[in-house]
Amino acid sequence: MALALPYLGIISYCSGDYNPQKGGFELNINPSKVVIIGSGFVGSSIAYATLIQGLCTELVLIDSNQDKAEGEVMDLSHGLPYTSPMEIRAGQYGDCRGANVIVITAGSHQKPGQTRMDLAQQNVEILRSILNQVLQVEQKAIFLLVTNPVDVLTTIARTYPELKAYRVIGSGTVLDTARFRYILGNRCQLSPGNIHAYVVGEHGDSEVPLFSSVSVAGTPISLLCRECSGLCGADYQKQVTAEVRKAAYEIINRKGATYYGIGLSCTRILRAILHDERSVLTVSALLDDQYKELEVALSVPSVLGKEGILRRLPLSMDDAENEQFLKSVQTLQESVRQVKFK
Template identity: 65%
Template sequence: MSIHDNKVVIIGSGFVGASIAYATLIRGLCTELVMVDTNREKAVGEVMDLSHGLPFVPPVEIRTGGYEECAGAEVIVITAGANQEPAQSRLDLVQKNSKILHSILEGIEQYEKDAILLIVTNPVDVLTTLASQHSELRPERVIGSGTILDTARFRYILSQRCGISANSIHAYVIGEHGDSGVPIFSSASIAGSPLSLLCANSTSPCNQNWQEEVTAQVRRAAYEIINRKGATYYGIGLSCAYIIQSILRDEHKVLTVSSYLNDQYGSLGTAISVPCVLGKGGINRRLQVSMNPIEKEMFIQSAEKLKEAVNILN
C-alpha cells in the first residue's frame, strides 16, 4: 500500500511525542511530519535530531511549526500535557490536562476540521470524551490511544507465562486506560483455542490466583516504569505508530482504542476502550467482545468511574 502525501502533526515534543515521531519515521508512514510545541526550542531540537536519521528511512519532510501546520493534516496527535508522577493515578491529571486540551483544540480548529484526532495525553479516556464534546469533528474521527498499550502488556505477560510469542496471543484489555482496565481472560485465545484449554493441558499449571496476578501486573506496569525511569514512552510510541499506520494505510486492524460509545455497548456517557476497526475514516465500527458476567460488571464499573470524572469537570 503506497503512501501519497500523508501529513501527520504531533502536538507536544516531550518523551511521548518524540517517541511517536521516531516510530512513525521508522515505519515510513507519512511524507510530512510536523512537531508543534509551546517550547519551540525543544521541538526544533527534536526535529534536528530526527532529521539526521533521514538517510536511513523512506523520504519524509520533518519540520516544526505552529497550529497553522494542522491545515491539511490527515492525523493530528495530541501528546501535550502534564506528566504522571510516581504514585499519581492518570485520573489525578484531569483538571490540569483538560485545560491544556481545551486550548489545543481551539488552536487546531482555526485551521483544520477534517483531520483524525488521536489523543494520547492522560487521562486519555476523559480527554477523549471532552474532545468529542468540544470538537466539530465527527465522533468516529476523535480517537484516544486507549488500552492499546494495556492490551500489549497483557499479551506480553501471557506470552512470558505460556512460552508463546505475544504475536500469537489474541487477548484484549477493555475499559479505562488505567487502574480499572479489564483484561478479558474468558475470550483470550491461542491458535484458535481458548486460553483456558491451554491452561488445563499445561504440564506446569498456574496457581489458583494467576488471573488476579496478571491483572495486577497489567495495571501497575506504568507505575513500575515511572518509579524506575520517570516516564513511559517507548511502548506508547510504538503503539501509536501502529494506530497511525492502520488509519493512513486503511488496514482495518482491530485495536482497543478509546472513543465515545453510543452503539452496541449502549450509551455509557464516556469514551472508553473496546475493540475497534480502524481505517482511513477513523473508527469504521466497534466489535462486541465476549465477556463473562464478572468481566462485564468490571467493565461497567470502569465506565462509571470515567463518567464520574467527566461529570466533575462538566
C-alpha cells in the first residue's frame, strides 16, 4: 500500500505496509542513486533541481576538478535541513557502482576559432574516456547523456556492447519542447503546461516543431488561432520556429551559458525514470524499432519508466514537417559520419 507523503517530499521512494503485530504501518524506503559526472553549470543545476525535488536518496557528483565537486556538494548539503533526506557527496568513478541513473554532463565548451565538428570530436573523446572507466564498475544503470552535440554522443554511446539500447538516453529535445510550449503559451495566453506540443529531430538548428499536432484540451491549435482573429499573423509558425531554434543563442549572448532550463529538463527525465511514470518525453535514442533504419539517435516522443525507454511513439506530421524531419536526420547522419570512425 503506497502512502502519499507530499509534505516530506519522499513519495517517489516511500511505501508502507500494515504490521498488525506493531499496530500500525511500517515505512519502507526504496533507495535510489543518481550520479552526475561533470559539476559545471549544467551538472550543478541538475544536482540542485534533483535535491529540491527529492528525486533520490543518494546523489554523487564526479568531476575532473575534485575541489569543484566538493564545493558544490558542500553548498548543496547546507540546504538539506529544508529538503527531503538525501546523502550528497563527491566521488570517483568507482562510486558509479549501483547507480540507478548516471548523468553525463562533462565536456568542453567551444573555443574561439574552433569548429563545431572539432568540438564534437573533442567531446566524443571525453565521453569515451568516461565510459571506459564507468563501465568497469557499472553496466546496468541508465545513462542520461546531456553533453553536446547530444545526439552524436548518444549515437556513439550506443556502440558500446555493454550498454542496452533502451538504457542509453540523450536529453534530446526535451528542453526545446519546453521552449516551444512556453512560447506558444505566451502567444495564446495559456499555461504552457496545458499545451501539448513536441519538437523532434536533432537537438540543434534543424530541429522540427510539430505545429500540425499541437493541441490544448484536445482542441487543435488551428481552431484556437481562428478564435483570436489571426493576431499572431500568417507567418507566426516561422516566427515561433525561429524563436525556439535561436533561444539558446539569445541566452548565451546575454549571460554566457544556458543551464537552468536544461537542469530542469533533465530532472524531468530523472523523475519519469525514478518514479516509473511512463511519461512521454522527447528524449534522444537509437533503438531497434521503427526508427532504426535512420541509424542515428534522434528525438521523438518516447515513453520513459524505471527500465529506460519503454517504447517510442509514431510521429504525426504533415508533409512539410516530414520533409523537415528527414533533413534533420540527414544533418545528424552527416555529423556522426564526421566523428564516428575517426
